[in-house]
Amino acid sequence: MAECKVYGRVIAVSKEQTVASAQAGREPFKKREIYIDCTRYDPYTGRRSEYENKPLLEFNGDKTLAKVNPILDTLQKDDVVAISFDLQGRQITNQQGQKKFFTSIRCYAIEVVRKAGQPAAAAPAAAPAPAAVAAPAPQTDPFPATASPEDDLPF
Numbered sequence: 580m581a582e583c584k585v586y587g588r589v590i591a592v593s594k595e596q597t598v599a600s601a602q603a604g605r606e607p608f609k610k611r612e613i614y615i616d617c618t619r620y621d622p623y624t625g626r627r628s629e630y631e632n633k634p635l636l637e638f639n640g641d642k643t644l645a646k647v648n649p650i651l652d653t654l655q656k657d658d659v660v661a662i663s664f665d666l667q668g669r670q671i672t673n674q675q676g677q678k679k680f681f682t683s684i685r686c687y688a689i690e691v692v693r694k695a696g697q698p699a700a701a702a703p704a705a706a707p708a709p710a711a712v713a714a715p716a717p718q719t720d721p722f723p724a725t726a727s728p729e730d731d732l733p734f
């Protein structure tokens with residue numbers, strides 16, 4: 580399975596919460612949420628996309644929380660993080676016999692890419708500068724507006 584990662588800027592991190600199970604007899608589980616801004620920037624203009632992308636992601640389970648809580652506790656607004664996750668899907672049939680599909684995002688790891696206020700990492704010195712690309716020469720219109728249908732006959 581390929582690793583899935585999402586990068587974003589921290590907006591908020593919740594405290595650990597205990598949630599009662601919906602199924603009788605099951606133990607409650609613990610979860611922690613992180614709200615991040617993953618809105619993209621146009622690589623050519625540098626402008627921020629007009630479509631916001633701000634998912635609320637969740638870490639849950641004792642083992643996962645034991646691993647990520649020390650990192651989540653140190654996060655501040657505007658820290659840049661990378662969150663690893665798995666996509667899990669399932670199908671259920673409801674009481675009316677209709678099939679329903681659900682997709683879950685199961686986050687399992689987080690790493691701090693850059694703390695708030697730190698400058699972005701400089702490009703490595705050994706990396707060559709990108710070559711300038713000249714814009715292609717404008718093409719002439721093969722069907723000019725002044726041409727009449729009779730003018731394009733080959734004889």
